[in-house]
Amino acid sequence: MELIKLEKPEKLIDENNIRVDGRKLNDLRPIKMEVGVLPKANGSAYVEMGGNKILASVYGPREVHPRHLAESNKAVFRCLYRMATFSVDERKSPAPSRRENELSMVIGQALEPAIFLNYYPKTMIECTILVIQADGGTRCASINAASLALADAGIAMRGLVSAVAIGKADGKLIVDLNNVEDQFGEGDLPIAILYPLKEVSLIQFDGILTNEEFQQCINLAYDACEIIFNKQIEALHKRYSKEIIEKDNKKEA
Numbered sequence: 001m002e003l004i005k006l007e008k009p010e011k012l013i014d015e016n017n018i019r020v021d022g023r024k025l026n027d028l029r030p031i032k033m034e035v036g037v038l039p040k041a042n043g044s045a046y047v048e049m050g051g052n053k054i055l056a057s058v059y060g061p062r063e064v065h066p067r068h069l070a071e072s073n074k075a076v077f078r079c080l081y082r083m084a085t086f087s088v089d090e091r092k093s094p095a096p097s098r099r100e101n102e103l104s105m106v107i108g109q110a111l112e113p114a115i116f117l118n119y120y121p122k123t124m125i126e127c128t129i130l131v132i133q134a135d136g137g138t139r140c141a142s143i144n145a146a147s148l149a150l151a152d153a154g155i156a157m158r159g160l161v162s163a164v165a166i167g168k169a170d171g172k173l174i175v176d177l178n179n180v181e182d183q184f185g186e187g188d189l190p191i192a193i194l195y196p197l198k199e200v201s202l203i204q205f206d207g208i209l210t211n212e213e214f215q216q217c218i219n220l221a222y223d224a225c226e227i228i229f230n231k232q233i234e235a236l237h238k239r240y241s242k243e244i245i246e247k248d249n250k251k252e253a
Contacts (some may be wrong), residue, residue: 012184019174026224029050033045041059043057043086044057046145050135050176052133052141053132056145064076072122074121075124079146081104081142082130109127113159136180138181140164144232160194162225162228166220167188167207185207
């Protein structure tokens with residue numbers, strides 16, 4: 001079978017500041033968020049950001065196995081990030097890759113500051129993330145999905161974590177990189193922000209930026225993450241307002 005490889009376009013941004021997928025420089029890709037999609041999980045969420053399709057589930061707080069891993073004063077938070085074999089153009093090996101293990105750790109570190117782990121001593125909270133389809137920025141989309149799944153599970157949290165990648169292409173700063181921009185751009189800056197506290201819980205960088213460009217990227221990330229946060233809140237309201245209405249209707253009946 002012939003493998004599909006990305007080809008670098010002649011320009012990532014045209015003379016009218018329009019990107020390869022038709023967006024303006026500061027535009028986010030279309031976002032879809034749904035909560036409570038897996039009835040057998042304690043909490044779950046499905047998120048689409050552009051071509052990314054992410055499913056996140058949460059189990060816990062539950063007993064820790066093996067027991068010697070338990071913490072006496074807080075819960076153990078474990079995050080597992082995996083990509084489906086069919087999620088990318090070139091079929092991925094089903095075995096966990098080094099990148100997946102690294103992103104499991106990175107995503108877990110971005111989410112942990114939001115959770116009141118001290119409320120659940122001697123227990124484990126486990127978050128599993130499955131990338132069904134990848135289109136650049138999967139770590140940020142996964143953080144958004146996992147944060148929603150934790151909230152759906154009723155885990156006590158300081159807020160929701162919202163994430164986006166800010167980048168640079170053809171010398172211009174852009175918001176929410178797609179796969180082509182991620183591969184052929186000049187910089188990639190994934191940022192996660194804890195809302196409503198507006199605290200940064202993750203920042204990584206690959207590429208070259210001036211000090212001024214870096215500050216502009218931070219400002220762009222705050223603006224974009226606030227939009228994402230509002231969509232997360234909207235997804236939770238949709239899920240639980242519907243549940244309350246259904247309960248009220250049953251009582252009236």
